[in-house]
Amino acid sequence: MNVQLFIPCFVDQLFPETGFNMVKVLEKLGCNVEYNPNQTCCGQPAFNAGYWDEARSVANKFVKDFHTVDYIVAPSGSCTGFVRNYYGKLFDNSAAHNEVKTLRKNLFEFTEFLTDVLHVTDLGASLNGIATYHDACGALRECGIKEGPRKLLSNVKGLELKEMNDCETCCGFGGTFSVKFEPISIGMGEQKVNNAIASGADYLISTDLSCLMHLDGYIRKHELNIKTMHIADVLASGW
Known part of the structure; x- marks a missing residue:
């Protein structure tokens, strides 16, 4: 193919x-x-x-x-x-x-x-830790992607998937929204990161690096103990 x-x-x-x-x-x-x-x-x-x-x-x-x-x-x-x-x-x-x-x-x-398309849910990947998944607005609302990423993550050896509160709520990035409405954007990012940490997760995973870039900026600034990862990086781990 x-x-x-x-x-x-x-x-x-x-x-x-x-x-x-x-x-x-x-x-x-x-x-x-x-x-x-x-x-x-x-x-x-x-x-x-x-x-x-x-x-x-x-x-x-x-x-x-x-x-x-x-x-x-x-x-x-x-x-x-x-x-x-x-x-x-x-x-x-x-x-x-x-x-x-x-x-x-x-x-x-x-x-x-x-x-x-490929009908694959197990890539033979492995990553030790607890993960929570953020439903990016583009993936969820524009493409209808919800269960697929979770199925893929559930088959990653050593990874425990936990849902955080308000997993479908916007992270606050929104492209130019984060520039034009910075205080609101930061507040939304803070809420998302706090929800991820409250789940006990070591990793905050999503399909969209735009969201993760925004959230990682907040995490780094406040020196928080959680790591962002794109799902492609997770699925390529351990083999």
Whole structure:
């Protein structure tokens, strides 16, 4: 099976090891993984800020970069959800309509691809400790991802999964929201981290590094004893 990687901007710039771990997992499962180095942003930041024309220009490049019949897999529910749910608005009645339709059908968030396409829930991973899972807004609300990541984590040897209070509540990042409404964003992040710590977890895990980046900033500043991990990094552990 051929798989094209879509690596979001912040993963490329700040967390490249997660991208490599995603490749590690996919290749273990027999996928032929390819990466187009010309890819850039999906256009979500500009779209959310109200700059639809600028977002359309970036999105048009994305459509051309991923003009393929292969599956496209991304370590982000947020970016996946944006392409899947909003590209139709950007390209409605345009010449790219059919290409966008195919793109939206072929694009999957990483855990979604593992559980729904490859039908895999046990990667043979191992990680000792207690973990709690944060439902990122993009994955949960835009892609409907809920049980898949939990099934994957439940099969990680040595890892005990505990639910925290308000696991579906936003962490407060929200892209530019965290800049425009910093005090509210920090308060929401604080609540999320406190709930994770109260669960007894050693690890706070999610599908989205945007959320984890925000939460890790709060954790580091206050020197708290909990570690954030993207689920791809967890599934690539121990083998």
